[in-house]
Amino acid sequence: MADADVMKILVASDIHLGYKEKDSAQQRDSFNSFEEVLVIAKERDADFVLLGGDLFHENKPSRKSIHSCMEIMRKYCLGSRPCQVEVLSDQSIDFGHTSRTITSVNYEDPNLNISMPVFSIHGNHDDPAGSGSLSAIDLLSVAGFLNHFGRATSLEKIEISPVLLQKGSTKLALYGLGSIRDERLHRIFLKKNVKFLRPKENTDEWFNIMTIHQNRAKHGQTNYIPEQFLDEFFDLVIWGHEHECMGTMQWNSIQNFFVLQPGSTVATSLTAGESKQKHVTLLHIRGKDMKPEYIPLRSVRNMYVEDIVLKDVSCISDPTKPMVEEEIQAYCEERVESILIKAEDDLSGHPKQPKLPLIRLRVDYSGGYPTFNPYRLGANFTENVANPDSIVHFLKKSTRNMVKGEKQDMSDLDDLIVNEVVEKVKVEDLVEEYLLNNTKYQMSLLSARGMSMAVREYVEKKEKDAIYDLCEHQLDKVSTHLKQHNLLTMEQDRIVEEIARYKEEKKSASMAASNNAGGGDDEFQSQEDVRAILARVKLERSARGVATPNIDSDDEMVISDSEAQITASTRGKRGGRGGRGSKGSTRGRGRGSRSTRGSKAAIPVVESTPVSRKTGNIMDAFNASSQRNQSIIKSNITKISDSDDDVQMTSYTAPKPKRRNTKRGRGVEFSSDDENPFGEPASTSKRRR
Template identity: 35%
Template sequence: MSSGKSRDSKRNPDDTIKILIATDIHLGYEYNKKRGQQTEDSFITFEEILQCGVNQNVDFILLGGDLFHDTNPPQTVMLKCMELLRKYCLGSKEIKIQFLGDPEIIFRHCANKVVNYEDPNINISMPVFSIHGNHDDPSFGAVGSMDLLSVSGLVNYFGKCTNLTHITVSPIIIKKGETHIALYGLSYINDQRLSRLLRDCKVDLLRSEKIPECFSMFVIHQNRSPYSEYGHISQNKLPDFLNLIIWGHEHECRITPEHIPETTYYISQPGSSIATSLSEGESKPKHIGILSVNKTQFKLQSVKLQTVRPFVFDNLIIQDENIPKSYTEQFSESVYKFVNNYIENELIPKASIQFSGHPKQPILPLLRLRIFYSSEEEIFDANKLVQRYCDAVANPMDMVVFRKQKHATKNSKSSSQDFGDEFEEMAQILCYEDERNWNRTVQGGIKKHFSLEENKDKLTVLSVNGLNEALNRFVDTGDTDAFANIVNHQTKKTIAYLESRDVDTAESIRNEIKIFRDKRMEEEQEETAEIQSLFDNIKSKTQTNADKDNNLSDDENMPVSKRGRGRGRGRGSTRGKQSIDVNSSKQLQAKRQTKKVNYGNFLS
């Protein structure tokens, strides 16, 4: 396959590089936190992936980001991951691929600037190469989980970008026989930022002129679906000299290479190895790929994972089911009985079909039934289903979800499948009745809502860009402090602006706030860059403080001498510091009292 279909019989096995492809493994993700139980799903499937690599005798494993579900996972998660990597990737097996790139450039962000199978201090039998994703993004100079795996020598961590004004990607050149692969990697970057850099031609993929016949691969971890105009990476706007792109971050499995119109390259989207959300895309069968590259030709064989927890997703439109009404009970009770029967006789049998027979496959399935209702009388208490199926499914608490059906037609049913439930809830809050008012994303809907003249003054201190970026951070990285951080930042910025203006009445303050709001709207790109920088700095400081806390906790366990070290000096030093702080505080308070306007009343 590739630039045409090749015949295996003409391939020399000594010239064929065999690669296991996987993305979005999300080690440490747990389904049933609500039930107070831990699950091993991600580790069970990760072990299956590593076993497959050994059984298929691959030359190396390539991971497309989000190996971990968190940037700094619990120590137990790191321990289990390292145990599995040591079990399957260490050994005395001969490595048949050569590393021809400059390790000082490829691994410039790593402590050990060497490919692990060339490190004389460690024996590698199956190398692993990986970029980071949005979930295990260490953010600039901070240390993350991938850095720990890198310094341990278990993973070759590449693709981390430290310059976000102009991105230059140097390839890893891998050689086996007569086959050369130029492997480009770009770890997760904010989609809007990367999209802007691509539009401004500030992303360069360096090419080697010394290797005329080279197979070029690019592994990235970004939004592929057009959630918003600039909130994704256009699949047909990447460099045309590429042969194959491995696309991480999107969890729906589309591993079969797709030729992209108007380009010469293919895209393979392996998807996640476990379901981390109850969406339709996650319910598709999970696969990994065995990629064979011979000179400039390639073949990708999909391998269905056998240890994935069964997951069935379905929609139910009450209006279409003709549920008979009874005069002896409420209609909601009739709906409950119908839904219960539907789960028992339709969904659970579908889940049972997904059992592979693998001894480590989890037994309890995931079920998600979206019920579209047209009137309140069709809604029943879902807790009755929770009690009934608490021992039969893995997610009884969120097995059923109700959605208001605006137009009970087949088209509306299909359109409702385009977005996750979280986005649909936000859309309902914003009261978007149909597709004409729905801009394909929550962020687009928010922007459109506040651009209307009647809603313009409902958001003055907090900007639409700030709100949307906080929402992006909350959804992409699980940052629960994102909204509080942006509100605090923009409130302080507005107060600083007001203090520089000559205002003394309530009306003049309100007018200046609106003027400042309009000025920020005119400088949208600059504000967006500033907000992204704010969040990146906060994340970096949080990581630094966490490291300091860890050091302090270690110090607390050390024995303390009974003899004080300069006890009097220490006390005197503290007293001096307190007096300085008091004086500074008094000066600051006196300065603030010169401004008798309390801006806080206008920023609430």
């Protein structure tokens, strides 16, 4: 078949630009990997790059990170090479959520010369926040370096409309959903409030790709997204967020689609999953056929994780004997030396691959073995290992056999982080558990859940006023309740009793509502609720002319919260654009023939199935408060060949849609469908990193 019909897409995810940027050894790792991704795309003549979220590691990346990113994209994404892929959907809807000035894909903008388009959803690290609800990748989008798609305009009902692309006879429907807190998105799916739109014309001829950035592995009842939640008409699901690079695609025999988990391009945690070979995937799509080409990344720093169980090591004496601590350290040093020899042999030869490896020894000292100071061992390898301060991690199996229902003694926060595996423990979870279980320090006015979420906003999103504003909000809320019941003039003991009763009443109502409908009266159901409250508090404080007690670092991009809701922007379709030159293009409306673009209407889509304070008494708090406000089995995939000519591909057959009764709404044709993933009629509504 002719190469003009083959669409080539380079898939990568979780780039995490800026990770360890203040570490002298690892500060360039993420940028080197990202540059290699774009080099591969250019060398393999990819039509575009598709990213699965978390381009940046920080929600508010430093100026240095943004500068380095734009420098790399300027080098590899700008140029005169014509882009052969035509966009057939309404582009103002696909990409216009970033700015009203963005009404088309970047390579069709007459003011830009794009040779390598990049399409990306946002992840949980670079999700929209602050004034205007913008993310760091929105800056790249408005600058013309990247096409940001898949952003939800509602957090109640989500309607996902595809970016429709065509190259030759190959038609691609590209769906995307940026990261949403897993518990919230899980609840939205259960309520059947996620709807996928499909092309109205020649529905069965489109190859359907879904790009998502959520937990894939189950970490609890609702903090992940089951693959079965996604519609079975998809041919391929690209799953971001999970950092382990899976060697091949996995087939879901229930939903009849393949899942591609690209993994990250840089290791952000010292775990076994992160130590696997990092790679990108080049997809070759022709019609309904596809074949993947897995390309290893050669600039990635080598990482080695090894488990050591001391009681199984023959050369280590009985734990009660003297000098056993020195024996353990000597054995660990021996293992590090052995790994360093292997690391030298494993170097790829890439000029930008770092020479120093990352090493993690997970030492199980169960059985009464002593530990040694890990920094003492690390000091011996400062010139040989990239992470000398974190080579050794001691752990042991828990010996606690708690009776079901028995409460753990929380007299000290250290009880939460004793010698257990704590690499994946989150600060906000520790705070919530500590505040809930420590009766001595349990809060009388504030919500433990709200406080823990405020801590998360402070830690992950660098919202320095989060804890202060949450305290403001909750104090005002309790104060309002007391005023409504004329209790502020009562004795302090009576006020304390009423507050306790009020909190217990709210807790009971929340638990009852949560059991019935997956939600509750507690306003802190998700991080989005906290952000809405924080935004409202700042708006009200600003309206009163009260200064915000926030001091932002000069090294950070400052984006302050001022919006409580994400609003959808609706724009009309674009008209024609004048020609840009006489340069020809094989795609009919390419860089040299854009004047034809306005004459072709967008293809309609139809619905698918679906701070410090003075100490004082309680009255002081309320008096001060009153002055303030407030996310069919294909038997095989053909192996890649060295030539692009006559390549056999796996055949895909999309489910045949049933006949639909169409109705019009908001300028886009929709239809009702009596089939959805849950077996019930889907309700009408909206979108999703």
